[in-house]
Amino acid sequence: MEYRFSDTIESFKSSAVREILKLTQGKSIISLAGGLPNEQFFPIDAVKSAFAQVFDQGKGVLQYGLTEGFTPLRQSLSKHLERKGIRASVDNMLLTTGSQQAIDLLTRVYIDPGDVILVEKPTYLAAIQVFQSRKARIISVDCDADGMNLQDLESKILEQAPKMVYVIPTFANPTGKAWSLERRQGTLDICSRHGVLILEDDPYGELRFGGGDTFPSIFSLAGEANGSPVVYTSTFSKIVAPALRTGWVVGDQNVITHMTRAKQAADLHSSTMDQQALHVLLENFDLYAHIDLIRTEYEARMRQMVGLLRSKNWEGMQFIEPQGGMFVWVEMPESVDTGVLMKYAVEEGVAFVPGIPFFADQPQHNTMRLNFTHTDSQQMVEAFDRLDRALQKMQAAVS
Amino acid sequence: MEYRFSDTIESFKSSAVREILKLTQGKSIISLAGGLPNEQFFPIDAVKSAFAQVFDQGKGVLQYGLTEGFTPLRQSLSKHLERKGIRASVDNMLLTTGSQQAIDLLTRVYIDPGDVILVEKPTYLAAIQVFQSRKARIISVDCDADGMNLQDLESKILEQAPKMVYVIPTFANPTGKAWSLERRQGTLDICSRHGVLILEDDPYGELRFGGGDTFPSIFSLAGEANGSPVVYTSTFSKIVAPALRTGWVVGDQNVITHMTRAKQAADLHSSTMDQQALHVLLENFDLYAHIDLIRTEYEARMRQMVGLLRSKNWEGMQFIEPQGGMFVWVEMPESVDTGVLMKYAVEEGVAFVPGIPFFADQPQHNTMRLNFTHTDSQQMVEAFDRLDRALQKMQAAVS
Secondary structure (H helix, E strand, C coil), rough: CCCCCCCHHHHCCCCCHHHHHHHCCCCCCCEECCCCCHHHHHHHHHHHHHHHHCCCCCCHHHCCCCCCCCCHHHHHHHHHHHCCCCCCCHHHEEEECHHHHHHHHHHHHHHHCCEEEEEECCHHHHHHHHHHHHCCEEEEEEECCCCCCCCHHHHHHHHCCCCCCEEEEEEECCCCECCCHHHHHHHHHHHHCCCCCCEEECCCCCCCCCCCCEEEEEHHHHHCCCCCCCCEEEEECCCCCCCCCCCCEEEEHHHHHHHHHHHHHHHHCCCCHHHHHHHHHHHCCCCCHHHHHHHHHHHHHHHHHHHHHHHHHHCCCCCCCEECECCCCCCCCCCHHHHHEEEHHHHHHHEEEECHHHHHCCCCEEEEEEEEHHCCCCHHHHHHHHHHHHHHHCCCCCC | CCCCCCCCCCHHCCCHHHHHHHHCCCCEEEEECCCCCCCCHHHHHHHHHHHHHHHHHCCHHCCCCCCCCCCHHHHHHHHHHHCCCCCCCCEEEEEHHHHHHHHHHHHHCCCCCCEEEEEEECCHHHHHHHHHCCCEEEEEECCCCCCCCCCHHHHHHHHCCCCCCEECCCCCCCCCCCCCCHHHHHHHHHHHHHHHHHEEEECCCCCCCCCCCCCCCHHHHHHCCCCCCEEEEEECCCCCCCCCCCCEEECCHHHHHHHHHHHHHCCCCCCCHHHHHHHHHHHHCCCCHHHHHHHHHHHHHHHHHHHHHHHCCCCEEEECCCCECCCEHHHHCCCCHHHHHEEEEEEHHHCCCEEEHHHHCCCCEEEEECCCCCHHHHHHHHHEEEEEHHHHHHHHCCC
């Protein structure tokens, strides 16, 4: 049979990160490539007993659920979000299969082919993939350590008339950077003024280092959910565990209603086993003490990685010490193509993600993303020795 | 903020069935409307211990999984499918969030706006919703008790040049009908000859009444998965439980690869907790004995419903006694609009699904779908008394 695929399959190239994850599976390669939380800190006993308690409620727990998601979990999430200044009722919330699905569903109901979406430079590659599959025109806005350049944002809004701006203001994937309050407020003001919807993706916001308060979300700065110019999404993947695949999205009730109908066609609903267990977990488990534990442990790993980067002191290297999250973004000198470096690195037994796939346009081939959450202290040292050898071998080969 | 939604939101109208489910929630209405399996037969102890065994494997079970789905489950599913004459390796299989997601993912990678999809008359309404959201042209093929009319199928293929034919040949939702072998083979031959892909949706095939063998899937008649003109999808929702939201799709490796990439953008992967638990369940639980139990219990309920329909003997009513599945499809005389009847029925305290949403075109307003799996024997009697009163009141009001 000769298959006649749709013309969107071009946009569904397999993500570089996940291909590298496959490549390294089983091998003796130390991977700084993944975006994996550290298994060591998964609260497995709490999760196990949460599931057991769900089953004790009887056979009804195994029935079909609502597309919107398990209502008691939406209620407890609503309380959780209130602590972060996010006021959203259950009617302003949809539970999704990870926050990835929230990005996909909003794109389906809000973006038409040819619509413009502004993104950070660089940005989350799997979001680029979703926007491309919808045939959106993706244009990146200049950024610095404090977030989006507001002048460039406004001029591109005036030039390109985008429908949506997609941002990860807190400990972004891949840059690990946290936007300043001024940039958050400025982006909100500019987008509100021009009627541009903001999709705020916040999977890492809780993973703040240094014990400070979490950064205010742009959504919380905007106030009420209904009528809000911001749609906010987050997930349990980083603060509880990814296997439960439960994320949420909050926004204007009308936006949520349209996303819910799109979800009904996409998969009827996500796993209600996971949703019911997470509800029990939130009732009986000190999530905030757990988040503090993860923050402390991840900060120690970040400090080790930053220390190793400083000690290697590769010529012309630049990076910003992250204030949270899971990644360090490294910029090498112009002369270094991290795609080429990756080949040498894998030969030496270490993997990372070259920066190119994180750029919607004008890729910087001299960048790379390093994950510090998943590698233990000893391996981290070894990883940087291997990376160092890879860099030397590449430079020797070039010269 | 003034929202500017995409023009696909029109196609995402909330499904009639689920709106009625909401309508009836909590009320003292007896619902023959849902497509719900009977909680009574959920194997909760087996599912509970399966989850417990998964947690005993350690914290790694809570990590991210492969987009393709948990490999050991795909391996055990491959064995399960072999019993049904379906030869598919793990590389020919993708695990999805219910078979609903399989329909959505294949539509994304195979259908472009304006492409023609042929469907049964009537067909599964949530599939119509997916095809509409993709802006496909949906055309229904004449059907009778044995399946699609092969002459009409071939002439519409010649007229309309469809890319895909969507069928539910075994105990369909909504009709409950089972296609004859001749129609299965004929549809396969015609579609193969014209290079039209067949999407075979088989959520109910295991629920065969009368103890006979399950009907051969069109996929199994086609032979090898690679190069097959058939993509086959099914689910655990009806034979284990819906809350675990795990379905699967099998087909040509290249088709599966493209669907997997589309899924990566849609949600990265489905719940691996559910997938790991289902794998343990298949290893330790006699699924086939359990399926036999469900078949026997559902057959008894079907016989009671058919008996009640015969005893009410509404003037001009027609229906076919189903050989399996969960539904009886009733055709009333032309004069009866089941949409109007539904209003009287809800007043009397009984709900069903009017037939109209199941038609892609030329809707028959005198049809309705009745579910027999979810209502106990006593309520079933009461339900038909109420339906009878609703019909009388409607006819009195009309005349």
